[in-house]
Amino acid sequence: MNAYAQITVFGAVQGVGFRPFVWQLARQFGYSGWVLNNASGVKIFLKINSENNPEAEKQFVEALRGQAPALAQVDQVLWEWIDPNATHRELTELKDCCGFTIQKSRPGLMQTAVLADATTCSACLRDVFDPENRRYGYPFTNCTHCGPRYSIIRSMPYDREYTSMAGFNMCPVCQREYQDPSDRRFHAQPNACPACGPQLRLTQFLPSSETSHTQENGLSQPDNWRMIEQVCHYLAKGLILAIKGLGGFHLVCDAGNDSACRTLRQRKSRPQKPFALMASDMDIVKRYAKVSKAAEKKLNSTQAPIVLLPKLGKLPPSELSELVAPNQSRxxxxxxNTPLHSMLMSTWAKTCPNRLLVFTSANLSGYPQIYRDDKxxxxxxxxxxxxxxxxxxxxRLEDSVMKTSVEGNDCEALRQSRGFAPLRFTMPEGFPSLNTLASGGDLKNSIAFQKGNEITLLHFLGDMENFDIQTAYGEALQDLQQLYQLKPEHIITDKHPGYYVKEEILRYREKHAPAATLTEIQxxxxxxxxxxxxxxxxxGSPPVLGIILDGLGFGEDGTFWGGEILYGTYDHFIRLGNLAPRPLLGGDKANKEPWRNLYALVRTQDSLENLIQRYPQVKSLRQLQTKPTDLLDSMSKSGLNSPLSSSAGRLFDAVAAVCDLCFDSMSYEGEAAMRLEGxxxxxxxxKEWENAYFMQTETNPQSNRQLLDTASIIPQILKDLNNHLSVGQVSARFHICLVKTLLKSAEQLREKFSFQYIVLSGGVCQNGWLIWLFRQMAPPEITLLTHRKLPANDQSIAVGQLCALAARRVNLC
Ligand SMILES: [Zn+2]
Ligand SMILES: [Zn+2]
Known part of the structure; x- marks a missing residue:
């Protein structure tokens, strides 16, 4: 007697070699039947040749979960026995079948998840480095367990013809691999080899004396190695190479060569912002940085992000140029993350042993990474x-960035893109199933949507002030149709009246979802x-206290917020405290020029002349004298171009400016805060614990609202600087003071409002020492909630928008 079962596997199980894995498993168990992809994931039909073997279910499900392919994510396995006497659509076929087969995906059935790109697996690397293998030196080697996905897909289903591999016809050998369920490359859509796949090309813009020979298309593998040797030869000579990666071009140079790094900074117009680096292996990483277990795991993961690691002591400048990451402790x-990188780095390790390569995105300052071939x-x-x-x-998929916590035991996301995107989450308990689109904000934008009970965060796009990013935003909206077939019933955007994404999402709504509700979330x-x-x-959990330390966001009262104490749940909040609002002198300029924020604080204390007399040793006060302060005073008086803001980011700018760290202007966003943290x-x-500054706080007796007077620390800082205290000490005293004051406010609020959690979020919370201080000082009965998978910065806004709407819909029901 036979028993029959149907099994549904939910999760990211398509396009990852799951069906051949089931095929092998069923054969191992000696079961007949078939496997296919369907709308919910993978469906398996089994004929089990021993009736109701009580262990059959347990063993098979355990194997499905425990031995699944590397890139698969099994969320749930649903096992249903089929009554042999029932009228079941598949039963007759199942009774008659012998052996186990993989069935074709049925047309019209949607694949559930679009998958992220994955770093080359170890088996493919072995192929590339094995002189006997037909893929020896072939930089586009991949298999079902690795290789490009999101970076090459145009539309669904995930079949080769809908990817940028459409123009390459598989040769008979590759085709055989593709069709063989026992092969690692079974249904690997970008499967390719030197005979049929993409080819490498080296184009040189050097004066002819530098040019040894020009390479052309259609090279054999030894030529690939020669080309890479040529590249390493150029790098060793101090030249700058543009190299195409998974999601865009990088600019690459020798990290130990000062003049190459200087030239690179000049060409990119990027004076200060740190460059990312690539190492050939973990031993080399450890030569330069402290690598915790958590960091090692991230570096070696299939996502292979950039990880910000604490720099090891003083390295000789001949090994690492000071220009790689000026004024940074990390x-x-x-x-x-691609076979091309592995070939390059292994050759580089022979050319210049123990040396890192700069791997920075190929773009001019203020522009996004170049990714198209026509550029x-x-x-x-x-x-x-x-x-x-x-x-x-x-x-375009920029490199993802993570940072180790200062304790070293954890890693936190700063930018989620290549390798991670699209990032998918199941909603926590209690949320309703909805179809919702969230616009995100204008800075560090990512779009997110909810489909059913899952949230998907798309790749990092960037700041909307740039035209290329605006174009990318439009393309990402198109992806919603082509890749996800999203039909939004609800659309969410930010409250900011001037946001580009708001206009764009309204246009989208008009065209694609006119019936969708529209909601603005603070x-x-x-x-x-x-x-x-x-x-x-x-x-439905009780309210929490949120300490949100951020750049700027449009507030409920029409001013700009950014240093907030909020009390609330997913669906609503009240504002219980904030940094005292100060004018952004000169409007937008105040976001880029720290001295403006310093002046906004200084002018509340005394006249500049008096302060200079009192603190003659403070250079930044004298520097303020050279600025058009009279004009700013009258602007502020008339309210012209000086909107009020409680931004925490601008407070850090002011403190950096008074310390004469990037006083005039920031060459990249967040520079002032990073310098202070560094x-x-x-x-x-x-050492400075007891010497922290004291920030005055006022409590409004009616509303209990806490107002933190940030300007009250200015005289204390000026006094310290006048006494020649180091800027490090000033930074320490300021950080401790800020956390102490916020937690004191929280403590006071707890007398009237009950909460068990304090949420720490906003771009400023990327500051590792700030979070460390919160951990040191928070009372033991409070649990701190911080970010790990989602960046603390504005990339996560869209996800938060989705949660707010979903929570409000529940309360409507
Ligand atoms: Zn592979
Ligand atoms: Zn081939």
Whole structure:
């Protein structure tokens, strides 16, 4: 007697080699039947040749979960026995079948998840480095367990014809691999080999004396190695190469060569912002940085992000140029993530042993990374030669960035893109099933949507002030139709009246979803929600206190918020405290020029002349004298171009400015805060613990609202600087003071409002020492919720927007 079962596997189980895995498993168990992809995931029909074997279910499900392919994510396995006497559509076929087969995906059936790109697996690397293998030196080697996905897909289903591999016809050998369920390359859509796949090309813009020979298309593998040797030879000579990666071009140079790094900074117009680095292996990473177990795991993961690691002591400048990461205590390092990178790095390790390569995105300052092949003219302005290939990149995917916590035991996301995107989450308990689209914000934008009970966060796009990013935003909206078949019933955007994404999402609604409801969610409530969400706090949980330290977000009262104490849940909040609002003198300029924020605080204390007399040793006060302060005073008086803001980011700018760290202007966003953070260490913080500044706080007796008077610390800082205290000490005293004051306010609020959790979110919370201080000082009965998977910055806004709407819909029911 036979028993029959149907099994549904939910999760990211398509396009990852799951069906051949089931095929092998069923054969191992000696079961007949078939497997196919369907709308919910993978469906398996089994004929089991021993009736109701009580162990059959347990053993098979355990194997499905425990032995699944590397890139698969099994969320749920549903096992149903089929009554042999029932009328079941598949039963007759199942009774008659012998052997186990893989059935074709049925047309019209949607694949559930679009998958992220994955770093080369160890088996493929062995092929590339094995002189006997037909893929020896072939930089586009991949299999079902690795390789490009999101970066090459145009539309669904995930079949080769809908990817940028469409133009390459598989040769008979590759085709055989593709069709053989026992092969690692079974249904690997980008499967390719030197005979049939994409080809490498080296284009040189060097003066002819530098040019040894020009490479052409259609090279054999030994030529690939020669080309890479040539590239390493150029790098060793101090030249700059543009190299095409998974999601865009990088500019690459020798990290130990000062003059190459200087030239690179000049060409990119990027004076200060740290460059990312690539190391050939973990031993090299450890030569330069402190690598915790958590960091090692991330560096070696299939996502292979850049990880910001604490720099090791003083390295000789001949090994690592000071220009790679000026004034930084951390280095951003990644390992190879494509076969081309692995070939390059292994050759580089022989050319210049123990040396890192700078791997920074190929772009001019303020512009996004170049990823399209028709931009060679722009690359020519940046690089001396270009190593590229003819497999188009469909969407720009910047390198993902993570940071180790200061304790070293954890890693936190700062940017989720290549390797992670699209990032998918199941909603915590209690949320309703909805179809919702969230616009995100104008800075560090990512779009997110809810489909059913899942949230998907798309790749990092960037700041909307740039035209190319606006174009990418439009393309990402198109993806919603082509890749996800989203039909939004609800659309959410930010409250900010001037946001580009708001206009764009309204146009989208008009065209694609005119019946969808439209909701605006306050920026910092979205931050609070994103953090609750990633900590899996169930819907209906009691209110929490949110300390949101951020740049700028449009507030409920029409001013700009950014240093907020909120009290609330997923669906609503009240504002219980904030940093005292100050004018952004000069409007937008105040976001880029720290001295303006310093002046906004200084002018509340005394006249500049009096302060200079009192603190003659403080250079930054004298520097303020050279600025048009009279004009700013009258602007502020008339309210012209000086909107009020309680931004925490601008407070850090002011403190950096008074310390004369990037006083005039920031060359990249967040520079002031990063400079202050970079001065800190545990010893210094412990030493300054008792010397922290004192920030005055007022409590409104009616509303209990806490107002933190940030300007009250200015005279204390001026006094310290006048007494020649180091800026490191000032930074430590300021950090401790800020956390102490916020927690004191929280303590006071707890007398009237009950809460067990404090949420820490907003861009400023990327500051590792700030989070460390919260951990040191928070009372033991309070649990701190912080970010790990979702960045604390505005990339997570869209996820928070989705949670707010979903929570409100429940309350409507
Ligand atoms: Zn592979
Ligand atoms: Zn082939």
């Amino acid at each position: 280095l951003g390092i990644m390992l190879p 060679e003219a722009e690359l020519m302005q940046l690089a001396d030669a270009v190593l590229t290939h003819n497999r188009p990149i469909i969407r 920026h910092h409530h979205a931050h609070l929600n994103a953090c609750l969400f990633e900590n899996a706090i169930p819907l 001065l800190l260490n545990e010893e210094l913080l412990l």
